[in-house]
Amino acid sequence: MENLTQAQAELIVATIADTALANEAYFSELDAVMGDADFGTSLASGFKVVKANWETYDHSSIGALLLNVSSALTSNTGGCSGPVWGTLFMRTGIAFRGKTELSLGEIIAGLESAIEGIMKRGGAKLGDKTLLDALDAVVNSYKASLEADVSLPEAFDNAAEAAYQSRETTKGWVAMRGRQSFTGDRSIGTYDPGIVAIGDMAKAIAAALRAA
């Protein structure tokens, strides 16, 4: 399988930011069902800063860029989303230090480090109905794609499908973390906004890589 180039990696980050901004109201509506309705606005406030400062960031490597994004998200995203999304970009940023292209194996290692970091930061586990479950679905899909030696765009298509599916898989689960967990069994049958966001972002990323 071919490697992901720096241009493609930058496209992925830009697509994540665009998805967060385009879905600000929708993500907050999802959060209003069981949470405090601020997820969309919190996430958008962080990614607005990322977009505004994009040109000033260090583009010398994929890792350097992700670390700049991590700082911006941590400092400008409200609530618990700041440290969670900041850690996602920080752990991948550290893993991708000095790299201007990435193999799928390296991407998997970076995301696994991010999942571990988010667990440590917020105390959540897999199965708690958080965005970790969607990220885990993505990692498992990448592993299957690596095994099957499909093309890079195909690997991203498969991951998008897996992330998108995780919203349905987890819908019947009880939320164990964050504000949604305060509602206990009432969270059964609702979508977790973080999981939905990862699914929507993964779909947008796959489409952007195909279109580029």
Add this chain to the structure above:
Amino acid sequence: MKKFVNDPENFVHDMLEGVYLANQDKLRWVREYNIFYRADLPSDKVLIMQGSGSGHEPAHSMIVGPGMLDASCPGNVFAAPPMDYVLECTKILANPKGVIHLINNYQGDRMAWDMAKELAEAEYPDLKIGVVIINDDVAVQDSTWTVGRRGVAGNFFIIKALGAASEQGKSVEELVALGEKVNSYTRSMGVALSSCTPPAKGSPIFEIGDDEIEVGVGIHGEPGRRRDKIRPASEIVDELFEAIYTDLPFASGDRVAVMVNGLGGTPISELYLLYGLVAKKCAEKGLAIAKNYVGNYCTSLEMAGMSITLSKLDDEIEGYLNAPAEIPIRVF
């Protein structure tokens, strides 16, 4: 609201500028990240830093100096420092002996410091960073911004002990152990007579009646144990003292340091009136006061109120409290 302020959004920057201009020989200021560090930053000892929010002055940006903090990186008023403030400050202090992160136990602070530590360690694989979490407030178990107890005015004792011990060449491991010991020996509780107004917010952080007090208030105006009516000072001291004394527990014969800390809007006359009452309580319980501290150490802007801290001493800690220190806030 009446305050001495220009642009309220720049309140912290403008305050730090004043501190810097008054102490240019002693401090270096990194404007972008609210960082103060010692102009004579030592290169042969573990360096100590603390961040926390602004609005608690003199903690922490006004207590940078020999024998106290080597650097501070406060966030906005009552807000944890952003992760990059902590990271930049850690980078300035990075040295072969190591760095200590002193963190008051609030979720926002802990996450920002935790991330900054991870990033600093990724950048400097050989850098030793020790962490001490401060949680001296006995008032409430969990609060608006914490899992577990809050870190309040008792942080002074950890800073003072670690500042002195680091000057004497202690290692990161020894300093972490000392910090944990002093924290475990230190208990505080506060009471508010009034609210306070962060400049950029423009309105009081909570409402309180003219005849009401908040017992067990946090240093960001978080709720304490209960709202009560104002009572004679001796009754208020009795309640706070009992809560603190029984929590450790302290015992007859213990040597202690006592702090009566003003929250910003209570005059020193009232603080000494309160100290007299606390001293009598200590005598009643057989506690020997080896050191006393009366004044504004950890405030909540202009809030009227106070907190009492008792810190149990042993010879090691007492030695560190008596060691010399020099900070920008001075009366002569």
